[in-house]
Amino acid sequence: MSGLRRSERIVRLTQTLLEQPYRLISLTDMAEKLNSAKSSLSEDLAIIREVLLKEGIGTLETQAGAAGGVRYIPGVPDQQVSDFLREMSRLLADPDRILPGGYLYVSDILGRPDVLDKAGRIFAHIFSMSGADYVLTVETKGIPLAVSAARYLHLPTVVVRRDHRVTEGSAVSINYVSGSRRIQTMSLSRRSLPERSRVLIIDDFMKAGGTAKAMCDLMKEFKAEVVGVGVFMSTSEPTNKMLEDYVALTVLSHVDEITREIRVEPGTFKISQKGEL
Amino acid sequence: MSGLRRSERIVRLTQTLLEQPYRLISLTDMAEKLNSAKSSLSEDLAIIREVLLKEGIGTLETQAGAAGGVRYIPGVPDQQVSDFLREMSRLLADPDRILPGGYLYVSDILGRPDVLDKAGRIFAHIFSMSGADYVLTVETKGIPLAVSAARYLHLPTVVVRRDHRVTEGSAVSINYVSGSRRIQTMSLSRRSLPERSRVLIIDDFMKAGGTAKAMCDLMKEFKAEVVGVGVFMSTSEPTNKMLEDYVALTVLSHVDEITREIRVEPGTFKISQKGEL
Numbered sequence: 001m002s003g004l005r006r007s008e009r010i011v012r013l014t015q016t017l018l019e020q021p022y023r024l025i026s027l028t029d030m031a032e033k034l035n036s037a038k039s040s041l042s043e044d045l046a047i048i049r050e051v052l053l054k055e056g057i058g059t060l061e062t063q064a065g066a067a068g069g070v071r072y073i074p075g076v077p078d079q080q081v082s083d084f085l086r087e088m089s090r091l092l093a094d095p096d097r098i099l100p101g102g103y104l105y106v107s108d109i110l111g112r113p114d115v116l117d118k119a120g121r122i123f124a125h126i127f128s129m130s131g132a133d134y135v136l137t138v139e140t141k142g143i144p145l146a147v148s149a150a151r152y153l154h155l156p157t158v159v160v161r162r163d164h165r166v167t168e169g170s171a172v173s174i175n176y177v178s179g180s181r182r183i184q185t186m187s188l189s190r191r192s193l194p195e196r197s198r199v200l201i202i203d204d205f206m207k208a209g210g211t212a213k214a215m216c217d218l219m220k221e222f223k224a225e226v227v228g229v230g231v232f233m234s235t236s237e238p239t240n241k242m243l244e245d246y247v248a249l250t251v252l253s254h255v256d257e258i259t260r261e262i263r264v265e266p267g268t269f270k271i272s273q274k275g276e277l
Numbered sequence: 278m279s280g281l282r283r284s285e286r287i288v289r290l291t292q293t294l295l296e297q298p299y300r301l302i303s304l305t306d307m308a309e310k311l312n313s314a315k316s317s318l319s320e321d322l323a324i325i326r327e328v329l330l331k332e333g334i335g336t337l338e339t340q341a342g343a344a345g346g347v348r349y350i351p352g353v354p355d356q357q358v359s360d361f362l363r364e365m366s367r368l369l370a371d372p373d374r375i376l377p378g379g380y381l382y383v384s385d386i387l388g389r390p391d392v393l394d395k396a397g398r399i400f401a402h403i404f405s406m407s408g409a410d411y412v413l414t415v416e417t418k419g420i421p422l423a424v425s426a427a428r429y430l431h432l433p434t435v436v437v438r439r440d441h442r443v444t445e446g447s448a449v450s451i452n453y454v455s456g457s458r459r460i461q462t463m464s465l466s467r468r469s470l471p472e473r474s475r476v477l478i479i480d481d482f483m484k485a486g487g488t489a490k491a492m493c494d495l496m497k498e499f500k501a502e503v504v505g506v507g508v509f510m511s512t513s514e515p516t517n518k519m520l521e522d523y524v525a526l527t528v529l530s531h532v533d534e535i536t537r538e539i540r541v542e543p544g545t546f547k548i549s550q551k552g553e554l
């Protein structure tokens with residue numbers, strides 16, 4: 001019977017922790033809920049931590065003290081990261097994706113629940129030490145990725161709008177020149193981001209970096225610090241982007257509308273252990 | 278030692294199942310990965326299922342046969358649903374949310390990871406028997422909710438655009454009259470949705486239902502069937518909405534810009550067991 005009880009506790013603990021990444025779970029509360037001694041829970045948590053570490057799928061972080069507890073820090077094994085990036089590169093390089101003007105159709109990929117989940121998890125892993133308070137994106141196609149990364153970092157998502165909406169209250173707007181050389185506007189509601197926040201920017205695509213640079217400029221208006229920039233796909237050209245520090249999961253190096261050739265490679269980046277890339 | 282091994286297996290199985298809702302996990306693959314007999318796994322799964330059912334957080338569904346396996350169907354206990362709806366109603370009724378024109382500021386709530394996760398889970402629970410193939414939403418504020426529901430249903434998210442973008446390929450556009458009585462356009466890329474799909478519509482807000490109705494009309498162009506409509510908040514007025522069958526998590530019955538009074542109540546709906554609301 002005691003074996004069974006341990007098994008049940010482990011299901012509950014694993015479920016509670018894994019479904020709430022980065023959220024501090026009070027051991028006292030859990031002991032009460034599971035009607036168990038804290039010492040038993042500590043043994044259970046040691047088993048869970050060991051399995052997570054061995055599989056490379058994260059770890060448990062314990063915080064001592066009265067307000068203490070344990071939280072799940074999600075990880076992704078290096079092999080899974082490289083497998084995923086190779087698979088995405090392969091999918092993106094399908095000639096059927098080429099649209100008039102040399103654009104690539106990617107909305108289907110960025111709508112897939114497994115892709116969003118894995119990409120979000122990888123972004124969360126890469127930026128786990130960034131100290132971000134918010135995940136920032138700009139409408140529209142980056143939103144699902146941002147939400148997924150924010151889920152695994154347990155951070156709020158803030159969405160910059162292309163136009164100013166009455167349902168957002170007073171906003172700060174800036175103009176910028178996009179990749180297509182048009183003057184565009186982006187705006188963010190004043191109340192959506194407290195001043196001096198630490199912000200992680202997640203978006204679907206980067207070419208010259210005009211949009212990401214504009215988001216960085218917009219952040220200055222909020223006295224916010226940009227602690228990381230991650231995109232699903234960047235282009236290799238221009239090599240000289242408008243911002244230097246960013247992580248691209250995949251890199252598009254060639255699209256030819258006539259020959260219907262596409263080349264996409266996995267991005268090269270280090271997964272930070274100390275908040276530096 | 279055998280007790281420890283069972284514990285480890287249970288952590289791995291719980292993690293694999295719970296992090297991939299609705300995805301069929303092959304028992305043969307799992308037995309190989311965990312280097313265990315299928316009979317041991319069956320015992321482990323029985324324990325996991327029992328805990329999930331007891332806690333009301335879902336169940337495991339077993340599919341027999343060569344292509345068989347087990348999948349996690351997420352659930353939410355009734356008490357958690359009503360607690361969440363009451364908490365959301367309380368948050369939404371904060372007078373500080375009133376914007377000029379009587380609009381409510383809700384972007385902060387719809388960006389919170391815990392809110393998105395729980396709301397998505399509740400939508401997935403409500404529409405678990407809908408047989409949807411896709412979750413559909415319209416940019417911008419409904420996207421995070423749709424992505425979260427789609428995660429728990431393991432379905433792709435499809436985003437209707439307010440304007441037609443070159444990066445989406447050829448599209449179907451329709452005009453409609455919005456709540457503000459302006460003529461608006463929405464468009465959806467042809468390739469984003471196969472014909473004859475079954476579609477679950479998720480959005481943040483519904484007043485007269487013009488936008489949701491327009492999405493239903495747009496779906497006719499794709500020969501798609503709308504199998505459910507869920508919104509985070511609806512208004513009690515007009516009582517006569519442009520569509521009848523929808524689920525609203527919360528209902529706004531009163532906003533007064535002068536007296537700064539707001540009333541929001543939890544929505545009333547049945548959680549379907551048979552795909553009917």
